Amino acid sequence: MTNSATGPLLDVRDLTVTFTRRGGPDTRAVDGVSFQVSPGQTLGLVGESGSGKSVTSLAVMGLLPRRSVSVEGHVYFDGDDLLTLPRDRMRDIRGRDMAMVFQDPMTSLNPVVPIGVQVTEVFERHQDMTGEAARKAAAELLDRVGIPDPGRRLKEYPHQLSGGMRQRALIAMALACRPRVLIADEPTTALDVTIQAQILELLKDLVQDTGAALIMITHDLGVVAGLCDTVHVMYAGRVVESAGRRELFAEPRHPYTGGLLASVPRLDAPRGAPLQPIPGSPTDVLSWPDGCAFAPRCPNRIDACTGAPPPLEAIGGRTLRCVNPLPTAEEVPA
Amino acid sequence: MLKFVVRRLLLLGPILLGLSVLLFFWVRALPGGPAVALLGERATPESLARVEQLYGLNQPWYVQYSKFLTRAVQLDFGNSTQTNRPVTEEMARTFPATFELAVAALLLAVAVGIPLGYLAARHYGRWLDNLSVTGSLLGVAIPVFFLAYILKYVFAVRLGWFPTQGRQDPRMDADHPTGLYVLDGILTGNLEASWDAVMHLVLPAFALASIPLAIIVRITRASVLDVVHEDYVRTAEAKGLWERTITRRHVLRNALLPVVTVVGLQAGLLFSGAILTETVFAFDGVGRFVAEAISNRDYAVLQGFILVIAALYVLINLAVDVSYGLIDPRVRVK
Amino acid sequence: MSLSQVEAATESDQLEPGGANLRRAAWRRLRRDPVALVGFALIAMFVLVAILAPLIAPYGPRDQPGAGLITPTTIPGPSAEHWFGLDEQGRDELSRIIYGARQSLLVGVVAMLLGMAGGLVLGMLAGAFGRWVDTVVMRIVDVMLSIPGLLMAIAIAAVLGQSLTSVMIAIAVINVPIFARLLRGQMLSQRESDYVLAARSLGVRHRSIVLSHVLPNSMSPVIVQATLTLATAIIEAAALSFLGLGGADPSVPEWGRMLASTQLYLASAPHLALFPGLAIVIAALGFTLVGERLREALDPKYRR
Numbered sequence: 001m002t003n004s005a006t007g008p009l010l011d012v013r014d015l016t017v018t019f020t021r022r023g024g025p026d027t028r029a030v031d032g033v034s035f036q037v038s039p040g041q042t043l044g045l046v047g048e049s050g051s052g053k054s055v056t057s058l059a060v061m062g063l064l065p066r067r068s069v070s071v072e073g074h075v076y077f078d079g080d081d082l083l084t085l086p087r088d089r090m091r092d093i094r095g096r097d098m099a100m101v102f103q104d105p106m107t108s109l110n111p112v113v114p115i116g117v118q119v120t121e122v123f124e125r126h127q128d129m130t131g132e133a134a135r136k137a138a139a140e141l142l143d144r145v146g147i148p149d150p151g152r153r154l155k156e157y158p159h160q161l162s163g164g165m166r167q168r169a170l171i172a173m174a175l176a177c178r179p180r181v182l183i184a185d186e187p188t189t190a191l192d193v194t195i196q197a198q199i200l201e202l203l204k205d206l207v208q209d210t211g212a213a214l215i216m217i218t219h220d221l222g223v224v225a226g227l228c229d230t231v232h233v234m235y236a237g238r239v240v241e242s243a244g245r246r247e248l249f250a251e252p253r254h255p256y257t258g259g260l261l262a263s264v265p266r267l268d269a270p271r272g273a274p275l276q277p278i279p280g281s282p283t284d285v286l287s288w289p290d291g292c293a294f295a296p297r298c299p300n301r302i303d304a305c306t307g308a309p310p311p312l313e314a315i316g317g318r319t320l321r322c323v324n325p326l327p328t329a330e331e332v333p334a
Numbered sequence: 335m336l337k338f339v340v341r342r343l344l345l346l347g348p349i350l351l352g353l354s355v356l357l358f359f360w361v362r363a364l365p366g367g368p369a370v371a372l373l374g375e376r377a378t379p380e381s382l383a384r385v386e387q388l389y390g391l392n393q394p395w396y397v398q399y400s401k402f403l404t405r406a407v408q409l410d411f412g413n414s415t416q417t418n419r420p421v422t423e424e425m426a427r428t429f430p431a432t433f434e435l436a437v438a439a440l441l442l443a444v445a446v447g448i449p450l451g452y453l454a455a456r457h458y459g460r461w462l463d464n465l466s467v468t469g470s471l472l473g474v475a476i477p478v479f480f481l482a483y484i485l486k487y488v489f490a491v492r493l494g495w496f497p498t499q500g501r502q503d504p505r506m507d508a509d510h511p512t513g514l515y516v517l518d519g520i521l522t523g524n525l526e527a528s529w530d531a532v533m534h535l536v537l538p539a540f541a542l543a544s545i546p547l548a549i550i551v552r553i554t555r556a557s558v559l560d561v562v563h564e565d566y567v568r569t570a571e572a573k574g575l576w577e578r579t580i581t582r583r584h585v586l587r588n589a590l591l592p593v594v595t596v597v598g599l600q601a602g603l604l605f606s607g608a609i610l611t612e613t614v615f616a617f618d619g620v621g622r623f624v625a626e627a628i629s630n631r632d633y634a635v636l637q638g639f640i641l642v643i644a645a646l647y648v649l650i651n652l653a654v655d656v657s658y659g660l661i662d663p664r665v666r667v668k
Numbered sequence: 669m670s671l672s673q674v675e676a677a678t679e680s681d682q683l684e685p686g687g688a689n690l691r692r693a694a695w696r697r698l699r700r701d702p703v704a705l706v707g708f709a710l711i712a713m714f715v716l717v718a719i720l721a722p723l724i725a726p727y728g729p730r731d732q733p734g735a736g737l738i739t740p741t742t743i744p745g746p747s748a749e750h751w752f753g754l755d756e757q758g759r760d761e762l763s764r765i766i767y768g769a770r771q772s773l774l775v776g777v778v779a780m781l782l783g784m785a786g787g788l789v790l791g792m793l794a795g796a797f798g799r800w801v802d803t804v805v806m807r808i809v810d811v812m813l814s815i816p817g818l819l820m821a822i823a824i825a826a827v828l829g830q831s832l833t834s835v836m837i838a839i840a841v842i843n844v845p846i847f848a849r850l851l852r853g854q855m856l857s858q859r860e861s862d863y864v865l866a867a868r869s870l871g872v873r874h875r876s877i878v879l880s881h882v883l884p885n886s887m888s889p890v891i892v893q894a895t896l897t898l899a900t901a902i903i904e905a906a907a908l909s910f911l912g913l914g915g916a917d918p919s920v921p922e923w924g925r926m927l928a929s930t931q932l933y934l935a936s937a938p939h940l941a942l943f944p945g946l947a948i949v950i951a952a953l954g955f956t957l958v959g960e961r962l963r964e965a966l967d968p969k970y971r972r
Contacts, residue, residue, distance in 0.1 A: 063571055095574030102572075107565040110584050112591070112663055121583070122573050157663040173573060345810075352811035363827045471960060475953035477903045479910050480927060480945035483934065491935045606818035610907055614931070628822055629912050640823060644814045 008036035009213050010060070010098075010181050014073040017052070017059050021068065029055040031237040031288060032073070037230075039180065042207060042214040044228035044245070046221065046260070050283070052237040053217045057183045060215075061100055062090045077181070096126040099174035101203075103186040105166035109158040115142075115169050116154030122176040137176075145172045145202060164195035168202070175206060182207065183215045188223065200227060221264050225249060233257050236285045236293035243318035253318065253325040255300040292322070300324050338659060342652050346645075353644050357637050358402050362395075364633055373415065411638030416630050421638040424623060430513030431501055431619035432612070436604040438535045439542035444597060447547045451554025451593075452586070458559060466551050473548025478607045482541035482614035489537060496537050499616035503530050538615045542607045546600035553596045557589040564588070591662055598654025602647040691888060694965035698958075701965070707957030714951045718769035725763040729921045734758040743937035753939045756929065761940065764921035765947050771915065771922050772951055775836050775905040780897045782840030787847020788890070794848065795855030795886075796878050805848065812845040818907060825913040832915040839904050843897055850893055854886035888966045895959030899952040906948050923948050 017030040030052040037043045045053045058064050059071050062082060075082040077098065082090060102108040110118060119138040123129040129137060135154065142150035145168040158166055167187060174182060184203060188196035204227055207214045216228055224231050224245065232242040233254065241254035252258040259278035280297035287293065291306035298305065304323045312321045361368045368391055369382045377385075386392055390401060405411070411421035454466040490498040501515055502508065508527035510518045516535070519528025561567065562585060570584040608621035616622065620639065627635040698704045717724065727733055735758035737744050745753040752761035794805040812820070821838040828834030858864055859882060867877050908914060909924030918925065923944040930940035 061572060063568060091574045091576070093574065094572055100572040102565060102569060104565060108569045110566040110570070110588065112587050112661070113583060114663075117583070121575060121579065125573065125575050125579070159664050170569070173569070348807060349811050349814050352807065353814060356811065360823055360827060365827075365829055471956055472949075472953065475899060475903075475949055475956045477906055477910075477924075477945070477948050477952070479907065480941070480948060483927065483941045483945060487934055487938050487941065491938075603816055606816040609818060609822075610910065613911070624819070624822075625911055628826065631826075633826070636823065636826065640815060640819055643816065643819060647816060648814045 008038045009077070010215075011036045011076040012056075012060060012073070013076070015056060015059055015075065016072040017055050017064065018070045018072075019068060020070065028288075029237055030059065033232075033234070033237075033239055035232050035239070035242070037181070037213040037215060039213050040207070040211045041230070042204075042216060042228045044224040044231040045215060045217045045234060046219065046224055046231055047234035048219055050236075051234040053234050054185055056234075057100065057185050057215065057217050061094060061098060061183065062087075063094075063100075092126075095122055095179075096177040097179055098181040098183070099177070099179040101167075101171050101174045101182070101184040101187045104190045105163060105170050106158070106190070108170055109166055111158055114155055114157055115161070119154070119169070119173050119176060122173055126177045138172075141172045141176055142169065145169070145175070145206075146198075147172070163191050164198065167191060167195075167199055171199070171202065171206070175210070178210050179212055181213045181215065183217065185217045186219070189218075189220075203227070221249075221260055233260070236288065238288060238293070238321065239312065239319070240294065240321045241318065247318055251328055253315070253320050253328070254294075254322045255298050255324075255326060256294045258326050259297075259299075300326065339652075339656055342655060346648055346652065349648055350641075350645055353641060354403055354406060355399070357641055358399050361633055361637055367391075406638075406641065411641070412634040414627070414632055414635045416626060416632045416635070421635055424635065425620075425639065425642060427513070428618065428620045428623045431515075431617065432605075432608050432621060434514045434516060434531075435535060435538055435542060435608060435612070435617060435619060436601070438539035439604060439607075440546065440597070440601055442539055442543040443546035443550050443600070446543075447550030448554050448590070448593065451551040452558050452589075454551065454555045455558035455562070463555075466555065470548040470551045473544050473551075476544060477610075478541055478544060479610040479614055481544050482538070482611050485537045485541055486614060497534050501531060501534050501618055502527065503534075506530055534617075538611045538617050541614070542604060542611045545607060546597070546604070549596055549600060550593060554589065554593050557592050558585060561585050561589040591658070594658055594661065595654060598651055598657075601654075602650045605643050605647065691966070694888075694962065697965040698962060701961050704958055704961035704965075707954050707961065710950055710954030711958065714769060714954055715773060717766055718773040721766045721770055725760075725766040727760040727763040729759070729764055729767040730919050731760065731763070732758040733760055741936060743933055743940065745937065745939045752943045753937070755926070755940055756933060756937070761943055764926060765923070765943055768921040768923045768926065768944065768947065769951070771832065771920065772902050772905065772948070775832060775839070776898050776902040776951075779836045779839035779901040779905065780843065780894060782836065783843030783897065783901075784847050784890070784894055786840065786844040787849075788851055790844065790848035791851030791855070792883070795852040795859075795882075802852070806852070809845040809848050812842075813849075817842040818904065821904060821908055822911065822913060825908055830913065830916045835905055835908050835914060838908065838913075839901050842904070843901070846897070847890065847893060850889055851886055854889055855882050858882045858885050889963075892959055892963040892966065895955050895962060899955035899959065902952050902955070903948060 013034045015030055015033045016028065019027045019029055021027070033052070033056055035043060035045075045056060047053045055064070060075050060082070062085075064071060071083055073083065077093070080089075082093070085093070109115070116135065116138055119141060120129075120134040123134040123137055138154055139150040142153055147153050147165055147168050153161065153165070153169075158169075161169065167190075171187070182203075187203065188199050191199060200223060203214065203216075206212075214227075216223060218224060228245050230242065230244055231248045232239050233248075233256065234240065235256050241248070241252070241257045243253075248257065249261065252261050256278070259276070262276040263278060278297060279299075284296050285293045286295050286306065288309045291308065292298070292310050295301050295305040302324045310321050310323045312319055314320075315325075364370070369385045370377060373381055373385055390398060409422050413419060414421055414424050417424060450466050454463040457463045486498060490496050497503065506527050508515070508519060508524050509522045511521060512518055515531035516528050519525055519531060566588075567580065567584050570580045575584075605620070608619060609625050610621070611617065612619045612621035613625045620643070624636065624639055626632070627639070734744065734750065734754040737754060738756065738758045743754055743756055744750070747753065750760050750762065752765060755761050755764065790805050790809065794802040815823075820842050821835075824838035824841055825834045828837060855878075864877055864881055867881060868874075905914075906922075906924030906927070909922040910928045912925075912928065914922045914925050926944040927941055927948075930937065930944075933940055
């Protein structure tokens, strides 16, 4: 609670995650990622699959396996560096101060344990609440996330709930102790489009009610547009561009961000304008030390893109990792 | 659930009917035919003729079969040529012994196998894992009767820790109201007899447990390895639950589902092992009696025992399926 | 292996799970697996000993070089002259073990092949035709599986009379339902798989799909099962022989019978139980190790 008014609540600095494999080369999944998030703020972490955004969130939560993974850098939360915290202290923080909602609600819920137990176990663990009190709190919680007839649902098993209901239940578990940081990893990807909107609306309301900081991990710029205050775009394990939502959507500077925006259908686009997918595939990367990882797919590529890694630079209120960025509105020749 | 049980019970009918047909023709296929089977090979022609008359063996096969079936339903399988007593009486004498031995072996296999399999999975790739994997491979490759010999030689003949054979010291003065010697001792207040019976059980139970133990270790290990990578275990970690809770509620409760099926199958297969184990330890149960029936060509005994053992086997599997339905909510609702 | 190669490999696996590609990859993994190599070595030793028995055995299986040394209380154990000692009739134990390998290998291989053939025919009938054929076949299989294996083998051997052939047939029969159920399950799951649906949607004929896609892709688990069945068949044959249901001529060495006949001398001559027992373990372990490792090499689930 010390610096919540003054500084950021969660301060991630130079986070680097390396997967080591026996008899194989090491893989750097996250490479020097930094970001800050303050209470009540929503931060979007955007990128294609394999960009390292999910690994970033797991590293912040301390959920990566200890074997064959090395995590470096700092994750400051409430004055503590979570990466150096003893395992049991980290367990106290997880679920109470920091919580996470996962992508696939079907597989993220234990199939053989009733929903009620999976909710109340959070109360039992963190708030010394047991029996009837925990059950009542769980019912209220389900009600709050919009699950009708919570008393009955508590006794049911995950397979008896619809996809949307399951995701609501999962969100309820994450919110049980009113965490100050909530990480949502693609929370709507596995859901129907109509349900997606409802779940996003729910997350938005809950964050507003509790004043929690929300980290939204997604590949979907539509989700970002409706929810996030600031956006960090990741590519091949590094942040390539970060900016406020308005700036980023109005004026993407990194060609990758530009490509992502161009591949999303927009209502304000001229009729009949074709969507433009980014050419190539996310596996088609250069390794960062040899230059910009996006270079093989980049329409703006120049010779300077390869040879040395582009630095991350602050340019007019945003940070950018590109030697030949897209032009700003003023720069565009008329 | 009830419907499921009833349907499985109805399936039992055709299987038992098929078995009875098989066994009926089996006796007729034996060298010498059914009269010899009933009287033994040293029977005189006169007595053979008398039996053929008595049992209507000169009638058409379908008349004979219906008679055989009628008697089998009334649990009348004729007399043992070894002991000249009704087969049913021999069953009542020998089944408790084998039941006691099988329960001991199964308890041993479960009590050692599940923790060992779990620990092996948690220490995946390390020495404990390698040891239990190697052990479980050896366990299925060692013939039960050879293992029985080794145990008998080392622990009974050489070290003298356990008796070499039988179910109870012949000098022991004990009553046997149930035929389960350990239980009998407790019931009659003769704890010394109980302890003696336990000591007689140890080595045969270990020998008999070897194969189920090996298989339970292997299945538990594989199943835990599957489950610890499931999303819902990660969810439980994200809630900050204690390791203990995660293991019990989220890992084991799921990982043990396939183990239950295997334990059931092994329970049925113990009859095969009992034939060999009981022979080595002169343990007076079903297995030894059947083995003696083989050498004495006591076909009435074989016919009756095979039918009853098979029926038990099918019933055990039914019980396993039902209990599986009780512990897995996904099966229960279907 | 680069990332793209890994992906290419997994993609082709997905196209035809259990297909020839996967089998080749599994074979490569197996050749580098130390446990499997130990298994192969044990099998090689077992097979060589069986084939070369007359050349490497110091005595004939019926020779009694130590007849004069045997008394009711003493049976000489291992010595420089007789590495594995003598048996209760003064015969050289090592030579009997070596000759016993022949019976063991013969029974194991023939029983496995017969059982597999029978099971494959039943399983294929059930899997390919479905409907009532499937029902009838699977009911027969259910009945067969309801009798514990060894008990059924005993019953069959009893009908057929005492001979090595009846042992083979008895063990073959108890393996028939196992193979039948396995192949049927495989074919059913293959039939529902995407690539078969794709072939069907392209208008490929039923019989042609079954023969050219479903059957070959169902074979991997059958190969694994066959290897493991060799191990169990050797143990089951020894068990039958142990119970007195082996070959008709007791002077022909069989490991199971050799173990049984030592029951009286366990305290005075433990070597008579040890060596035949170890011989069975080595033979069975070789096939078990290879079979289990092959199963893991073929099943992507085990690769992490």
